[in-house]
Amino acid sequence: MDLLTGILATTFLAGGVLALAAMGEVLAERVGVVNLGAEGLMAMGAITGVATVAAVPSPALGFAAALVVGALFGMVFAFATVTIRANQVLCGLALTLIGTGLANTIGRSYSGTPSAAVFERVEVPLLSDIPILGPALFSQNVLLYLIYIVLPLGLHYLLFHTRHGLNMRAVGENPAAADAAGIPVGLIRFAYVTAGAALCGGAGAYLTLAFVPAWSDGMVAGRGWIAVSLVIFAGYRPVNAVLTALLFGLITSIGFVGQARNWPVAAPFLSMLPYLGTIALMIVPVLAWQKVRRLMAAPAALGEPFYRDVR
Amino acid sequence: MLQGLRLQRLPSVQPGIALAMRALAIAIVVLAASIALLVAGEDPIALGAQLVSATFSSTFGMEDFGLLVIPLILTGLSVAVGQQIGIWNIGAEGQFLVGAFAATAVGLFVPGPAWLILPLIIAAGALGGVVWILVPTLARAFVGVNELITTLLLNFVAALLVYYVSTGPWRDRVGMSNSSTPRITVEMPEFWGLIHWGLPIAILMALAAAAILAFSRWGYEVRLSGSNPSAAAYAGIAVRRHIITVMLLSGLIAGVAGAFELAGTVHRLQGGISNNFGYLGIMVAVLARNSCVGVIFTGILMAFILNSGIILQTQGITTSAVLAMTGAILFLTAIGDELAHYRILRAGSTRA
Numbered sequence: 001m002d003l004l005t006g007i008l009a010t011t012f013l014a015g016g017v018l019a020l021a022a023m024g025e026v027l028a029e030r031v032g033v034v035n036l037g038a039e040g041l042m043a044m045g046a047i048t049g050v051a052t053v054a055a056v057p058s059p060a061l062g063f064a065a066a067l068v069v070g071a072l073f074g075m076v077f078a079f080a081t082v083t084i085r086a087n088q089v090l091c092g093l094a095l096t097l098i099g100t101g102l103a104n105t106i107g108r109s110y111s112g113t114p115s116a117a118v119f120e121r122v123e124v125p126l127l128s129d130i131p132i133l134g135p136a137l138f139s140q141n142v143l144l145y146l147i148y149i150v151l152p153l154g155l156h157y158l159l160f161h162t163r164h165g166l167n168m169r170a171v172g173e174n175p176a177a178a179d180a181a182g183i184p185v186g187l188i189r190f191a192y193v194t195a196g197a198a199l200c201g202g203a204g205a206y207l208t209l210a211f212v213p214a215w216s217d218g219m220v221a222g223r224g225w226i227a228v229s230l231v232i233f234a235g236y237r238p239v240n241a242v243l244t245a246l247l248f249g250l251i252t253s254i255g256f257v258g259q260a261r262n263w264p265v266a267a268p269f270l271s272m273l274p275y276l277g278t279i280a281l282m283i284v285p286v287l288a289w290q291k292v293r294r295l296m297a298a299p300a301a302l303g304e305p306f307y308r309d310v311r
Numbered sequence: 312m313l314q315g316l317r318l319q320r321l322p323s324v325q326p327g328i329a330l331a332m333r334a335l336a337i338a339i340v341v342l343a344a345s346i347a348l349l350v351a352g353e354d355p356i357a358l359g360a361q362l363v364s365a366t367f368s369s370t371f372g373m374e375d376f377g378l379l380v381i382p383l384i385l386t387g388l389s390v391a392v393g394q395q396i397g398i399w400n401i402g403a404e405g406q407f408l409v410g411a412f413a414a415t416a417v418g419l420f421v422p423g424p425a426w427l428i429l430p431l432i433i434a435a436g437a438l439g440g441v442v443w444i445l446v447p448t449l450a451r452a453f454v455g456v457n458e459l460i461t462t463l464l465l466n467f468v469a470a471l472l473v474y475y476v477s478t479g480p481w482r483d484r485v486g487m488s489n490s491s492t493p494r495i496t497v498e499m500p501e502f503w504g505l506i507h508w509g510l511p512i513a514i515l516m517a518l519a520a521a522a523i524l525a526f527s528r529w530g531y532e533v534r535l536s537g538s539n540p541s542a543a544a545y546a547g548i549a550v551r552r553h554i555i556t557v558m559l560l561s562g563l564i565a566g567v568a569g570a571f572e573l574a575g576t577v578h579r580l581q582g583g584i585s586n587n588f589g590y591l592g593i594m595v596a597v598l599a600r601n602s603c604v605g606v607i608f609t610g611i612l613m614a615f616i617l618n619s620g621i622i623l624q625t626q627g628i629t630t631s632a633v634l635a636m637t638g639a640i641l642f643l644t645a646i647g648d649e650l651a652h653y654r655i656l657r658a659g660s661t662r663a
Contacts, residue, residue: 036459040638080646089399089459090645093593097638104631217631222467229460268475275464282461283450307320 007253008136014256015242015249016147017042017207021227022234022241023151024070024199029236030159031192032172032301036092037077038200039224040099041070045204047103050110050215057117063143063205070201071194073099078193082186085305096224103220110215119143119210141210148242151199155238168192172299175306185306200224222275229278233285235296244281251277316655324651326600332647333598340639362619370504376618377506378576382407383617384513384610385568386592387599392520393561394601395530396537396554402447402462403565404589405469406440410569412473413439415580418495418573419481428497433570440566441559443469448558452551458558466589474582481580491581499575507575514607516564521603533557565589587634591617594637597644613637 021038028035035041045066052062077095080086119141127138159165168188170178175185207223208215226248234240255270263270345355366372386403393400400406413435421428443465450456481492499507524530536543536550544550568588577584595613599605620633 080642084646084649086645086649090597090648091642093401094638094642094645097590097594097641098635099638101631101633101635101638105629105635108629222464225460225463229464232457232460266475266479268471268479272468272471275467278464279446279450279461282456283446283454286454286456 003257005132005135007250007257008133009140010253010256011246011249012136012140012144012148013211013249014252015245015247016144017203017211017223017245018227018230018248019147019242019245020151020206021200021203021224022230022245023147023155023238024196024203025228025231026155026234026236026238026241027192027196027199029231029302030172030299031168031189032175032299032304032306033078033081033189033193034088034092034228034303035074035077035095035193035196035200036089036228037073037095037099037197037224038227039220039222040096040103041073041197041200042099042204042207042220042224042227043103044073044099045070045201046208046220047107047110047204047215048201049205049208050115051106053115053117053209054110059117059119059209062115062117062209063119063202066201066205067198068201070204071198073201074194074197075190077197078190081305082189082193085307088303088305100218100220104217107215107217111217113214115208115213115215117209118213143206143210147206152238152242159238169299172301175301175304176308179306179308185308189306200227203227226274226278229282232298233281233296236298247281248274248277315657317657318653319656320652321654322652324600324648325654328651329600329648332651333644336640336643336647339643340636343639344636358623362622365622366615366618374505375621376614377503377510379614379618380611381507381509381513381575382568382572382586382588383591383595383613384517384607385564385571386588387595387606387610387613388513388517388520388592388603389561389565389568390592390596391599391601391603391606392564393557394537394596395524396533396557397540398451398554398558398561399459400444400462400558400561400565401459401593402444402465402562402589403568403592404585404587405462405466406443406562406565407569407572407589408466408469408473408585409439409443410436410566411439411573411577411580411584412469412476412569413442413566414570414573415476415481415492415495418497419492425497429499429574432495432497432574433567436566436568436570436573437563438566440562440564440569442562443566444558444562448555448562451558452555470582470585473580473584477580477582483579491579494578495574497574498578499571507571509571509575513568513571513610516567517603517607520564524603529553565592587630590634591637594641597641 021042025035025038048066048069049062052065053059073095077091080091081088121139122142124138128134159168167178167183170183171185171188179185204220207219212219230241230244234244251273255273258265258270259267348355348358366376386407389403390400414432417428417432417435421431444462447458447461450461451458477491478489482489483491483493486493499509502508502510524534532548533553536548536553540550572584573580591613595606595609598609617633620630
């Protein structure tokens, strides 16, 4: 029973990183911009979180600072890809290299020491006493409620039940038509690429302030890329993105349990699971159900810059 | 004055401007790095002079530099070959690692004379690279799964695999280190000083790839499939088959790079053997605008940048800082490439 609780708790904890970053990526991709810089943004967010709490021991401040740093880098990325309309793949790869390289450079002086302050667990009265589920769901850090309840429902409502959300999706599907209808394509793309990047920065801070409370070189370890893949698998829907992230949380936590219980599998092989799982998830569903492709299709104008003045 | 001018976007990049933009991108990043060094209390000009003299005024410096050129030309070539058909192979890092891994397996466990083992090592590296890109290739060709992400994710798996064997079952039980395998006995013959024959072979591979792409029917079909897949398919070209061969070739080149690095430079498998060569290869290919001949020169340029980072390590600059600088150059290059689509026209000009 303790094992089950442990697995569940780690699933939610580990899935949170991916869920937050994937929701950020959903925002950018829904308005038609692929941000392959998620990995770099998370690295910058992670080191910002650590550096901020080292100066002022407040995890909330560290998280907020990471959101701001993510947004700043997002604005640079949006300037290049939306305003100048440079190649999104190249700019995204560049952002990953910049973010990872810069974070590792800044992080040298923080390496190895635990984060000065972390998000503490909050016991929800009564609910946390439920057997098995209680400790896993209702005795977690406060960010998790934001990640699993507030954000996905809020973003789902925004995207699919408001006029503004309809405009966002129109910008991602057919920017020329959206433009003709008077929707400010460039502005909407700029705003949501920035907002999405802020969430990726936040995901990095979540990593160092709630999940693995310390900075180490290369600690993001491909989570940004996994988040980008999850978005495809989740059909560009925020609630699906969170559910898929939970699935990956589960895979990660199985790896942890395996290491803790000395399963006869070497630790590096257990660490491979999330990457191999992502690849399997990208291939198998499309193989099995051809219909999935149409249902979960990407926004039609994804990755394509919009030129109003050039025909 | 400015009101008399307007911009016109051309459908293709103007090569001269794109080249100038690359030079400008590098200049801006070097300037920014110099300012950062100045703020940190270093003297960037003295450091620059130190770099040039450390690299070019001694045999030792030239050897270090030349050894970096080999993997960078090859990983750059790997990415550039994929780009001919519009494929992003971001997994050269992983294919490099598995190439080195397979080469190590032959080097450690297959006994025999050097003239036989050395070709086997390189063949094993090539095979390792091909195996590592096989699943992304099939997924891309038959199911349409984005190869960029699948090739990239396998980099992490490859790194874990190499970490596992070099600290676990294959670790050096005799030597001091327990994070690498024993030294393999066979090595690449030397070409100039410590620089092994990988250098001329890498250059030949780049020239051969360029020639095949430019002059063969296969190369023509590949380039056409890359620039307009539906037109190519309509013309009866087997686009899917070309995607498969090009991707496997891309993986093969990266795998050979790993085998060269192992048998020519490092001689033992260890965790950091790939040294970001795969990621820097993207940069090499982009700077060369995916020209297979161009990667020879941009590979040399990238080697100089990387070598500078390694020399400056005592000044507190790390390979991570080099990675960040590379990213910044890539970012500005992407912007420059878009700007190279435009030309300035006078209002009322008849050249519309």
